[in-house]
Amino acid sequence: MAKTPLQFRHNGRDVAIFVDGGTNLLVALRELIGDMTPKFGCGQGGCGTCSVLIDGELHLSCLTLAETVAGRSVETLDGLKEGPNLHPLQRAFADNFAAQCGYCTPGMLMAAKALLDRNPQPSRAEVVEAISGNICRCTGYEPIINAVLAAASGGRARA
C-alpha cells in the first residue's frame, strides 16, 4: 500500500515523513522521527503517557491518526526544556520527588503544561482534573499535584 507524505511542525521544527495508512502519531513520533519522549503504555487511550500537545491542546498521540496533524504543530516532552535548562515544571517535578519509575512523567508534564499554559494559577482541584487522564502507578499522585502547584507559583510553596 502506498505511503502518505506528511509534514508538520515537531517542537518548532518542520518535519516530513511517509506514513502507512492508519499509523498513529505515537508510532510516527517514536519510530519515524526518533522522538522517544512520548511513551507507549497501552495504545488504548487509558494511561496518558503518550500525551502531546497539538496546536497547544492536549491529545493522546496513540489515538491520533498521524495524517490528521498535517500542517499542525506537535509539541512533545523533548521540546519542553529550554536549551540546557529544565522547564520550570521539570524542575518542580524533581524538587518534589514527583517521579519514581518515571514512566508516566512525559505525559504528566505535557498535561501539566497544557493546564499552566491556559491557567497559570490553578487550584488543587484544577490540577487534579488536568492530570486525571494520566495514570501513575508509583507516586500516589500527591507529589505530582504538589509539583504542578509549585511550578505554578514559581517554585514558592503554596497552601
Place this chain on the structure above:
Amino acid sequence: MPVTVKTFTSTHDAAAALSSDRSARYLGGGTLVMRALNEGDISISTVVRASDHAMTRIDATGSRITLGAGVTFARILVERDLAFLHAPARSIGGPAVRNMGTVGGNLFAPVPYGDFTVAMLALDATVSVQGGLGGREIALDEFLQSRDRQTGVLVLAISFAKPGSAEAFRYRKIARIKPKGGAVITLAAHLPVNGSRIVGARVALGSMAPTPIRARAAERALEGRSLDASTISAAAAAAVEGTSPGDNALASAWYRREIVGVHLKRLLSGQE
C-alpha cells in the same frame, strides 16, 4: 495492518463511501476507532473522514440547539450558552479525551461509555443522518434502538430544544474513579415544569442496557406531578423497571439494579 484513509470535503461523498463499503469506518475524534486499529481490528480496512465545516458547527443561539457530529466535548465546555451541558461534557474521559472525542462518536460508544448520549436522550434529541440514498432526521431513542444497523450512515448533527430553565435539566454520572472514570451508571433527567407540574418528563439511563435507554416507568411516575418527596420516591422505585444491565469490570448487573433508584432519588431531590 495498514488501512486506506479517505478524506472528503463533502459529507455527501463521505456518506456514499461509508454506505458502499462494509469495512469502512468513519473517524470522528478517533478515540475508539484508533484503539481498534491499534489492536489490529481486521474488520476495518478503510477509514473515512469528512472535513466539511458543518460537521464541527455549534448553533446554540436560538431555542433549538444543533451540535455538529464532530463537535468535541472541550468545545462544549467553552460555550457559555451550553452551560447546562457542561456537567455531562466534563464527566467524559480526561482532558485529552475531551479534546478529541466527539458528540457523534459518543452515539456509538458501547458500555461503559456513551455518557453524553444519556444527556442527549433526556433532551429528546434528534439525529440527522446522511445515508447512501439521502438524509433524514431520526429520534435519538429510535436511533439507539437500531444502533447496530446504523453502521453505514454518517451522522451529521444532533439537535434538541434548549431546556426552559437550568434546574429543568439534571445529570449525574456514578464512577468508581475520581475525577475521571468509566460509568457504573449514568443518569440524566429533563423535567420541564408548567405551573408546579412536570410536563414531558424524560429520564435517561446509561449502562442499564446495551445502549442508553429511557426509564419510561420513572417518567410516568413524574409526569403531571409536582416534584415532592412522594413523587421522587415513586420515580426512584420505578427506575429499574424495563432495564437490562449487564455485568462488567466496573460493577455487576445486580449492583446497578440496586443503586439506580438510589441515585435517581438523589438526582431528583438535588442531594449531592
Place this chain on the structure above:
Amino acid sequence: MTRHRGRGIASVNYPIGMNLGGDPSQALVHSNPSGKFTVALSSIDLGQGMKSVTRQICAETLGVPVEDVYVDTADSDTGPHCMGSFASRGTHRVGNAVMAAAREARGVMMEAAAEELEVNAADLETDGRGNIHVKGAPHRSISTKDVAIAAQFKQGKTISGRGIFLVPLSDVDPETGEMSPATCYAHACLVAEVEVDDETGEVDMVRMDSAYELGRALNPRLVEQQLVGGAWMGVSHALYETPEPYYPEPVHGPRDFVEYLMPGPGDICPHDIAVLERPAPDGPFGAKGPGEMCANPVLPAVANAIFNAVGVRIDDLPITPEKVLRAIKAQGGARPQPRR
C-alpha cells in the same frame, strides 16, 4: 441516605528480605582513572531509589563526594549476582554488599594514597570532598583523582572491592520447629478513616495517619516518597484493583485502564506520616527498608474502618461497593460500631 464514618487500625511486623539460600546480593566497586567510582549491581531500580541509596552508601563508605559515584544496574547477565528487587530487601541486602565492596576498595585507595604521600595508610583520612590527607595535617593531602591516576599508571593497582551479603542460615529446631526467617524487622502502624454510604456501599477514604519504624532513613525524601506512593497502592488493593472482578469466575476481566480500577488523583486523602528511626544492628548505616510494608497495613486498616463504620466485616479483596452493600443488606442495615 446516611454516610457513616469509621476508623480502623492495623500494625505490621515486617521481615526484611527472606532466608532462602541465604538471600545473597553482590556488589563490585571500582575506580576509574578519573577518580570517579562505579558500583556494578544487577539489582534493578524500578523507581524505588535503589540507585540513589546505594550511591550514598558507597560514597559515604569510600569517603568521597556522592557526585563521584556512579551506580550501574544495567545488566543482570554481566553484573554481579542479586536475588532481586523484592521483599523489601534492596537497601538492606544490596546496601550491605555495596558497603562491603566499598570498604575493600577504600582499603586499596588508602594504600595507594599512602604510597604517594609516603606515610602509613593508617594515618590517612578522607575529607568527603575528594581529598585524602594525613590526620591532623590537612596540607599533606592528595586528591582521589590523583590517587586513581597514580594507581592506574604508576603503581599498577586496581582500586576496587568486592562485596556480598549473605544471611547466616538459620537451623530449624527439630523439637519446636523454631527458626529465624529474617535478621531484622521493620514495623508500622496505620490508622485509616473512611466514610461508607449505606445505600450504595461506596467507601471514601477520609484520611490516614501512620508511623513507620524502618531503621535509619538513609534518604528521608525517598523514604517519604515510598510511603506516600505505597499507601496509595495499599488503598488500591483494599478498595479497587483486581484482574478478576468475579473471582473465581474468570469473566469480565478488565480490558483497559478504564476498567482496571485504581484510585485516581481525586480519590486520594490526606496522609500524615511519622518516620521512627531505630537503626538495625546489621543494616547498612542502620537501615532496614520501607519497601512492601508501605502498602500492607492499609488493607487491614481500611477493612477495620469499614467494620467500625457500618458493622460489616469484609475479608475478601478488593472491598467493592457491591460487597459492602450486600453485607449491609444481609445484616438488615448499617450497624455503626462505637467510635474509636
